[in-house]
Amino acid sequence: MIADIVVIGSLNMDMVVRVDRRPEQGETLLGRDFFMSPGGKGANQAYAAGKLGASVAMIGQLGEDLFAGQLLNNLSDARVETRYMEKVQGQSSGVALITIDSEGDNSIIVAPGANFSFTPATIRKYEEVIRQAKILMLQLEIPLECVMEAARIAKAHKVQILLDPAPAQPLPDELLCMVDYIVPNEAEIAQLTGIQVMDEPSAIEASLLLRNKGIGTVVSKLGDQGVVVTDASGSIFIPGMKVDAVDTTAAGDAFAGAFATALVEGRSLKDAAYFANAVGALTVTKPGAQASMPDRQLTESFIKALPR
Template structure:
């Protein structure tokens, strides 16, 4: 079954520095790079590199960044027929400061990404209703996201919503979400409570469950992920690795999760696989350049299994 990703396409402008500057401070950086990204594009390519059939819905500007992003998506075997080009807005950009610990600070200027409105997505109902699963994030117009979720719900299509960047969401939207994938910070914002531990993450997830989400998967970085649904909760351990760049960690997780679910895997199997994909992604620099291919993930999981205590 195919995956339809509805979301953002950005050109990432990445500066590497030993540490992020304080307010009013100027620092020298070590490296600058332009890297194709955007949460929607990252998630689409993450799934495509694993072997999924992926269609992307989004918008770029009629500029060099937009042309470059379209070319990258085509090279990655993502169907680009529903990525439109704005007549008035520039392609979205993200300014990323990456420190030597691999942590990032990001400012997104969404540009053409937020130009897509409910009417635009309603015109693509025939594309959404044929999907095996729909994947969305929050770097686009929220009203458009709500309209897309309503269309998917109407046709019984599962929806993965990665609620990033975090913002308050209405219960009507949450009720139409099959799989909500916040990190700890986002879970806390959505639930209205501080999240500083796995127990806090579960409490936040329980609040979101009451708002109508079917499955909440809280990503916990190197600690893995926590699944919470009507059946209970399950902590799926992560794969500790040395982080080089965490920019696309969550996006790689979501793309992998979608691919596994369309292949009929159980949720805990899908989350374990997605944890592995995320671990591999943080080990390389860049957003799209860091996303692993299926053979890399298989080898990584095999080596992890062999390293487990009691493994033959």
């Protein structure tokens, strides 16, 4: 087996500015500080799983620039297999421009660069890598046709599919019916269902609609409220874990990587979601995307100290 978890998705260099508030249209603000941090939804999820000790490989595309080496080295530091990365001639690596306000909330603009050079033919080259995985993780920062092709390959080989439907966009039923686990936040589940999700009852309502489209398990992320997990046996609610939020960037990616890690370890859905909730909570307590993600030891210490 090449890796238990295979991630196909984006890599970006995040350029982050802290601001007291986000600017209005046409307004210029002075920020407080600036830093760069490796990111991209695909890379973030691979990094999170790798840092937690999972066997994980990533398939992705980079440009011919200084960022490419930094992004690859950071994944390697988390023990992510990077041999399936490709550099695209004449393209830049993906870049994300991020502002973080005084409450720790972020706004993000992504210039995808090489991430959008993916084609279905690129995906097909790695069919054997996908075939040997236990879980294939997908997001929506590469062309949708490539996400679809990866899902078809995984389905043909009975590999479970975990989809993070971000950035939010309409998705075809053909894709949704192939998904075993979907992990949307409130905005993403509203985009997919037309239901405004604000609490546990509305999350369950929206989750049942997605289940009717053929999705196996819906994990609705409600921010600091917690998580609602809905599958064929019903729904369970896992309350949020109270922490002091510094930067919410990549909290959802950390959740997804941790959730996949727990699943391949054989944990129950409830335990996997609780573990992922802890990892997501810890991630918001530090600045940056991958730089903020906890390792196994820190996560288990945090969970041990929580009231149960």
